[in-house]
Amino acid sequence: MTDDLKAAAQEYLVRYGSDSFPNLFTSAKGSIVTDSTGREVLDFTSGQMCATIGHNHPAIVAAIEDAGKKAVHLFSGMIPEVVAELGAKLAGWMPAPLKKSLFLNTGGESNEAALRMAKLHTGGHEVIALGGSWHGTGAGAGSVSYASDRKGYGPTIPGTYVIPEPNAYRCPIEHCRDACDGACMRVGLNMFDMASRGEGAAIIAEPIISAGGIIVPPDDYFVNLKREAHKRGMLLVLDEAQTAFGRIGKKTAAEHFGVVPDIMAVSKTLGGGVPLAATVTSDEIEADIHDKGFTFYTSHVSDPLPAAVGLAVLATIEAEDLMAAAVEKGAYLRARLNDLQQKHEAIGDVRGEGLMMGVELVKDRESRQPDHELGALTTERCFELGLSMNIRRRPERGAVWRIAPPLTITKAELDQGVDILDQALSDSLNKLAG
Template identity: 70%
Template sequence: MDQELRRAAKDLLIRYGGDSFPNLFHAAQGAVVVDDEGREILDFTSGQMCATVGHNHPAIVRAIKESCDTAIHMFSGMIPETVAKLARKLGEWLPPPLKRSLFVNTGSEANEAALRIAKLATGGYEVIALGGSWHGTTGASAAASYASDRRGYGPKVPGGHVIPEPNAYRCPVEHCRDKCDMTCLRIGLSMFDMATDGAPAAAIAEPVISAGGVIVPPDGYFQELRKACDARGMLLIFDEAQTAFGRIGDRFAATKLGVIPDVMSVSKTLGGGVPLAATITSDAIEEKAHKAGFTYYTSHVSDPLPAAVGLAVLETIEREDLIPRAVEMGAYLRTGLETLQQRYEAIGDVRGEGLLLGVELVQDRETRTPHHALGAVTTARCFELGLSMNIRRRPERGSVWRIAPPLTVTAGEIDRAVDILDRALKDGLDTVARG
């Protein structure tokens, strides 16, 4: 370990928010990252939720090397062959009428472009988003995000409306308990109808509200939202940054739910760790946006290297049959977490889909008072014991471990992680009790 290098990281980098570790990190392979002490740590966040096929998968490494022999970057008006190939492959995966893609870099950008398309296609500018949502950090994406801190950055993009999220465990309208009856959606829409300027453009939603605490909306929720959008002339946008390409046990949340949005954004899980995202829509909406003068011309739109990686990611998911694997390993991990729930009163709820799981920590199961202190100490203890996972802490909405290993994770790695969670809970409860 190089102390001087650690000091450089501490003194020379802008602190960009979120929790960070004191250690530096050296390498990543499969479901494991290696720190600057040579310690192997299970990575149950798949990097930043991106490495669904595992870190440094040989197919990704090969695609990058081949790009170095052909092309890394091109003039944005030149469509590289790899981009056409990725569009064709994505077309095989997509539910019709979703078909046309724009390839950009990050999830924030993909949502930015999705919202621009919705505004041009409808002529409106108002955007409904869900409480607890996270769509990114750029202008319009940040304006539609309610899990992040919005204070201090000045006026946001006009036209934003928030509706309460369908959180059955911690109902934001204090109405349901354990089963959401969608009162939140009805109230949210009626408030929107009161507040609208008459220029609706879109409703944007994560099919599983991830950063907001791994909240799974009830059956029928998106069918209702779809109808509400149609009735108001708004487009429905699914932000599938975390749900697309297998993580929740289907190609997309859209295919799993049987609800096809007008526009879909995909990002994290498409690039497998390389910056790649896409905004996807139908011929009809693309035509409307194009006729209205749609532009999204950036330095790295349609770049060949990330497209080659995206193609390798999709081919790897197909070849290694990773979607059924997410179902199987997700069920296995969930069983492990539910076993812990039976033993620890502090685990109030275990939820999620496939390999995107959340564990909510509470002071007691009756009042459901969030256990933020336990969330903090258990996350730190897990890291000491060799497991990296995420804690989502929101003062008013609870403390939730977010657990999302790569789809290539083995049963042995899951056993090890559950064992570490067990020890971290035991030690964490002792630490909290000692004050």
């Protein structure tokens, strides 16, 4: 059966840029995923950065069962009780005055909705995003995603702009080294002002640029970015797909950076692995766009099943004190990664917040030339040794391990993962040395 299914996967599935693993996968529980041979692998990526409360948490399973007894899906115009309940609950997690939510499914969708809201509210259409950002694959979100995958699909939406990202380790304007002084934003916005037709709608940003290599902006970055957005009549949209709901030890990264965006998009970490996303804004913006006829009518808007799961995820984060866990285990992980950096010259930088860490691999620490070959070899070796780990590879920018395990991971599992990283790095360096 297993071999038949492996053959079926090759025969019948479109290859979408996925990593190639030797086997198919059958199940996942907590921080462990199991393949079709029964081999268990430690998951340092929380699935696709979603499963913050661990894979198949009993609370998620119970919520799915409960939805099965009540309602899985309804006519999109009908608001299920559980969606109203999640709306009220989510408002308590958002920084005031953000309180009105549109419940969707994917992160890309939540950003499409955010950009439509910003365009309708401002009357403009120009959107700025940061270099290395990733907001989704749809036309709107894809137009403002710069991490990869832009080539070969024709024109993007007119009016999309990019400004250099605040990468202190690898300054895109070759100006700073190790401390970003915000020149990237000033330069980028000057270029935008030159190009703009004066019809700005939004600046959209990930609070920590994830696919672009776990880039943590300076503390005052988003306060300044919001001021600059408003100066130009644009809204600030924060895409908190990965950072909201405890991942970095806070309710949101907006709270961490002391800024309140005009619109926030949340997704991955709200559904804990089930497709649930939300676009959240203030009463004022919601009322204005409603008056202007805002629509975002999808087959699965306000679906009850994912909403029930979202409630379960938020309740679990509270009940298991997972925000505090992210802070504590994040500090522990960082200390262990710092030790690894002492040992291996190839680790140029260790950065991140809470349980969202990046480890950048370089050929040498002075030139900081990215070591993509080492990154690929190490990731492969990690998997052989029982650790699923994600390397972000941007040819021009760096080879960065992205480490974001479930917040429920145990310290023993963290140790096991870091020990595997250590071993994989040594083995790969030996292999490269010949």
